[in-house]
Amino acid sequence: MNIVINNFSFQPIYEQIVIQIKENIMNGTLKEDTLLPSVRTLAKDLRVSMLTVKKAYDELEAAGFIITVHGKGSFVTNANQELILEEKKKEVEQLLEQAVRKGRSCGMDRQELQELYQLILEDLT
């Protein structure tokens, strides 16, 4: 598993951990049923506080990426394929939204945007 923390970033450290573990799950580095390091161990290895790691694990669990079995540890769940797809779709939506906003801010109208979108779709097929 790869996790690299940027202590100078404005992004909260627990969020950085969440995103990077998700990435590890998405790209297959962390497979289903893999046991994640314990909260204490990961905190020690990343040199962050345990509460930070716990917060990250709680969020991953709430999102369904991992499951914590009391006394055993946290495991990567099997429901990931759908979750990953969902996450990716969300990302696409956001990117499209950004594109539309940017287009509007420089005066592109609906038709222009649609034409451009069609053009790109055709270009890439």
Next chain:
Amino acid sequence: MNLDVNHIKKQYREFQLDCSIQIPEGRIIGFVGPNGAGKSTTMKAILGLCSPDEGQILADGRVIEEWSKKEREKIGVVLADSGFSGYYTVSDVCRIMKKFYSSFHEEEFRKQCKHFQLPMQKQIKEFSTGMRAKLYLLLSMSYDAELLVLDEPTAGLDVISRNELLDRIRDYMEPGGRSILISSHISGDLEGLCDEIYLIYEGKILLHEDTDRLLDRYGVLKATEQQYEKLEKKYLIRKMKGTYEVDCLTDQIRYYRENYPDIITEKVSIDDIIMYMIRGDRV
């Protein structure tokens, strides 16, 4: 071990301590504040070295004065300016520790001494400040104590030894069931180690927050006078006036980054927060 310091008060001539701290099992609690703020007094009260005028200290639900000798072995300690006689060698100290603490792990302790290059046969008075600091920190972690009370354990240590010893402290927490109260003037040491931070000033707790909230949510705005006038003041905690700008401490840095993109924002360290909380003006 769970430790609950409940409104302890202690009156000295010019100084009044009035402080509450919770140290839950499994947590590392950082204790910061300027010299003379009351850190050492609080720690001494926890150890039973000074008795508070009011309030009580509960360890796992029981008043600490009732603890037996055996139970007191569950506490490990590093205090500034105290320790073994300078005429002892580390080997002598080992013999004493064996008598004091039934679970003293001599072999492991000797291994650690070797790792941190502490000579066994040299008198402690010949040790450098750093060597002494290493010795006392290693000793506090040598008998499975469930609560460590560490008063500036890293003072006088160079950056490399400091980080090695901080890693040792992290290792020490791994088995679980343990908790630590640690003070330091090098707050960088505390940022990656502690789960919560208490800031004490003039005997009172001025701030108590999870470390990751301090580092993620707190921040500084550097606004011009004009920008400051128009600023939403609700989430500002302290301000400091500079020659050209007003610097403000907030616990909602995201809010200001989103709503005032023109104003310069910076992340803060625990040192910055201490400075603002003590030297800054209330908004």
